[in-house]
Amino acid sequence: MGKVSLELKIKEEISILLVAIKATNGEPFDLQPLITTSVCNVICNIMWGNRFDHDDEQFKILMKALNDEFANFVSTGLLNFLPWLRHIPPFRKLMQDTIRNERLIFEVLKKNRDLHVENFDADNIRDFTDAYHNEIQIEKQKGRETTFKDDELLYVVWDLFMAGTETTSTTMRWAMLFMLKHQDVCRKVQAEIDDIIGRGRLPNMADANKMPFTEATIMEIQRLGNIVPLGAIHATSEEVQFRGYTIPANTAVMSNVTAITMDPAFFSNPDKFCPERFLDENGHVIKNEALMPFSVGRRVCLGESLAKMELFLFFTSILQNFDVKLPDGVMEPSFEGIFGVTWMPKPYRIRICARE
Template sequence: MGYRWLLRLLPLAGGLPDGASLLLGSLLFLAGYLLLQHLWTFHRAVSRNVPPGPRPWPFLGNFCSLLLPGLAGEGQLPVSRRGVLLFPHIVLTDLARTYGNVFSLFIGSRLVVLLNDFETVKEALVTHADVFSDRPNLAMVIHVTQQKGIVFAPYGPIWRQQRKFSHSALRHFGLGKLSLEAKIIEEFKYVKAEMLKHGRGSVNPFPIISNAVSNIICSISFGKRFDYEDREFKALLKLMSHGMEIGMNGRAHLVNLCSWLYYLPVRPFKELKQVVTEIRSFLKRIIAEHRVTLDAGNPRDFTDMYLLHVDEEKMMNSKSSFNDEYLLYIITDLFVAGTDTTTNTILWSLLYMSLYPDVQEKVQAEIDAVIGRDRPPSLTDKALMPFTEATIMEVQRIGMVVPLSVPRMASETTVFQGYTIPKGSVIFPNLWSVHRDPKIWEKPDDFYPDRFLEGTEQILKKEAFIPFGIGHRVCMGEQLAKMELFLMFVNLLQSFTFGLSDETSKPSLKGRFGLTLAPIPFNVNISSR
């Protein structure tokens, strides 16, 4: 009965040739069928006992709030300007004050559930980990990652096998061990040389820090570093940066409403496809080179160890998930996730040191007392430098480079805190809200490293401090990131003092929201110590 109105439209095609008339009638029928199916799905989703939230629009759901300024609700910050996502984490935190710590939005007809305080996030990702550890099959994720690798792969036996092996292989090449320390210290020599080129002048730290962090990943993954002027290396970093910019474009996320948009020859989809293709081509060449020079008795790096494991698996299991293609996606995860998050955390630390010279001086005084200015720092120094560690932790808390975490998906319909969460719902743990919760953090918007100190000589552990996430899918690179952050931060402040190049124009601390939360570009004046 719902399709009778379609039949009334068919006579409109009566004046057309028979073939065109049939085609138009078929298209009208198909369009009507899809429309009614969408409305039925949308009605069922809205009418269930789902968490409360702002009223969605048909077809778009609440997606329009991300694309059109001023539609986030009265008194809310606009989330978008000219299609570019601005501060969704802040808007979502504000919405939680109206709708509660568990509330919902819709992307099209798909339910999105926001978790906005620590106890709720912990209950979902730890207590209900088996239900909320999957990844959403959003069109953007599928097109870019093919749901392979470590970060975006579905939760299950294949993911567990790949993560277990990858973590073991990374540990073999120094993850969490002092043996990796030498690579990080060696890379800092190039950072220092680049900064010294500018003398006491103004310098943009973004490319220097990004080069260094990427090279540390390269040394683990490929067994070598690249010169900062290497043409291919510069091209790779440029591609990654451009990919992040596309991630800031709200129009790109329309593909999650209409997956076929990805195949249209229009920006930003055309550019995104080019970025993905070129990054894959670069990594495929390196994997191919490793395959040709592979020595089973002398694995040089993570890529070698994975390729050797692929060969072992082929002999025992023809259906193994270990193959050269899967390696490509794991290395992509290491590069994109490992480089962007750590780079931006270090950049936030330089910005806050420039804004808070008293904190910078206190960190430098601790460095001088424990290490001095001649020898390089070691991870063994960390236990003797509580204020330095507290400062890094405060940068992670207030900067929160992954404010909405990596989205999860409900693998089955479940009841959570009295609400029905349908299978396939997307789950966003709002880590920004967790780390700015005034019930946990006194004056949460203030930069105050002492909040992580118990007395003056001991770090105060806070359960709600979860910059790397929590639960089964906690960041695999947590140990590497902690090593990089400590050694690079201490090296920088041991060697230089930083200050803003233009004190009259301080960059906004709201940052730029993309795949991660990056500082707005800034220059610093550096002086050697």
Template structure:
């Protein structure tokens, strides 16, 4: 990615007339200038010259092609340059030689002026896009909580948004008043997807459709082994395949990302499709890459911009990769459904697809049913995406923490050797006898913090939380980071410390405020499955291997984590030495 100084053309006259909309002929170069609201009020700032004001870093050019080719650079730019909503308006209006871009900027400005509103809240209401920089610099930043309190109102674009901080606040909203906060907001990046494949489960609107599909999904998961020995054996078997992949590296450095992603995805795919995939299946690897890339793009800068400024969805740019990926994921799932229809026996369902098709046949005369084929695709996309990516990400954090803390890794080894031994395969029943290993897994979930702000909720009706009135339709962001790093709960919140989950006698304890799967009606559907997978995969890997960083390679840094819908560890390689 190239960054260089540039001249900024004069702003168009506010009295100019709108031009007929055309697709901008060249938007490859984008201006990013930090703290522009101050600059716009500063008459000393000449917009025809590069900015050297002390109020601002330097006007920059970002090569959009480079961003499209290397999506990770989005986050590097984002972390380095403060990019708020006012900057976006400014860059669109100042684009030299592109009246169409000016037209878009002017349209956005008028829409924001018409619809901008702030929720009345004694104490704190932040302006539009106070550092529009995603999870780390805005919502999940603990400084926001400490400075503004447990209920923070954001004037974000033209939608009312409230951030909830602290366990007691989240408990009141998500648990005690669960239905009040059970709605999901309409997000532009999923609008077209919902038209194609129904609402699914994760972002389905609260009501009959969502209740019917969530109930059916949980029941079907139990029917096909959730909480039973059969599924435990399936995970143990997959852990054996994963161990073989690690062993094949023969102690040399390798990136475990793909293998771990394959293993966790195979569990949910065996439930959804009735089959597992080989670790070198090119088609499946491409599918997993698309799912992972979607998590980064949808939760990153471009996904947020598309949700905040829907009109950019019709313009060229990196955000279009989101929609392309959605189509690729749908195509993969649709092919599996088509294959199932050829062999489907309603009397002998083998997996989730078969069970759904059977229920669809039963409900075909019900006009209110959610059992329609399009929604089968949506539900499967949700189950596979959420069921594989989150567990895979947590396991990758766990191995990174073990490498960075070899002394703690040794303690895990000692406990595994004492309880399980080196020959017998671990089972879920071993968990009660392995408090330290259990504590390490929970501490990984806490410090890894893979869902810093969970998923957005929306108020289903007018309600209150912590004494503050919140109207119906308000977007709610549950700041799980404020719970996972609360100094009142965790003695060393910014350090990896399994002692957070152990009492004075070394027994496992779990604080009430530990809610990595969120809480209430929208709690993670796959929580029970994820817990079983994490324990069996992690214990099996540590039973067979000692993990360490390759020689002469720098230690991965927590601050280099990858932000998207989930918070992923920085890329790293490891050496797996057979024990």
């Protein structure tokens, strides 16, 4: 799927999201289910070429199971290191729930794969699942051994759902909290949107490089939101010498991303929310290599460009149309977080009101 058609799919989701937000009539609500559904639908579109209505039964099963998997991730992750814990409450129940959820999710994934295989037409590749299945057929015809396998496809799709849904949704929820707290920044972003895009059409990716303040704001949200504070766990495949240390083969390695994003040597006053740190004196964006929300190296986030597209389009489309406000009686947004798959804000309620 090319960048242009991907952008169209994202904008289709955004249009539906904006209608759903408008229907809240400026009353306090939790943005999480709406935004997660939207970004999950983007992945569905890439994988299966379709989207689901928010109240579709199959989609509800997938979303609930995905949410439970995310919520239990830290505890189930512990079982990787201490597997015997699975026999002891409360881990026993957690393990049973995880197995049940995985079965439910794989049923949905299998159903969609089988539908694709039934209607497969090599001359009309509709989406990722078709493209993958096509690869299996090509390798089969050539009689070659391949890692492209029907069952492997289910795990690839599952990985993309896991990696691509909660991350983007969580970043957007931090984004809204930062805008609640820093209304001055929010107004500057809105002024840039009005100037470059206006109110008559949805934002496009072509607008992004004309909007340095917005780009810098998203960078600062990603720096302070810091949603993957310890990166992903990797393992050394052989012995490694690193800065005078010897790391043996098969050692689990984690990267302390927080130590970098909060290091005054890279970011002055690191606790301060300050988009201007990413702008030079002419208002142009400064790239800072110490900002690495998608990690670096060979295992860098596979979805980085999709995620950047989603963040820009969701963020600007919401602020183009709405102001963000605290519920009556709430003086300050809470920046307390929960450590699940990612570092995510505690559930909060927000008022998103049509702009004057």
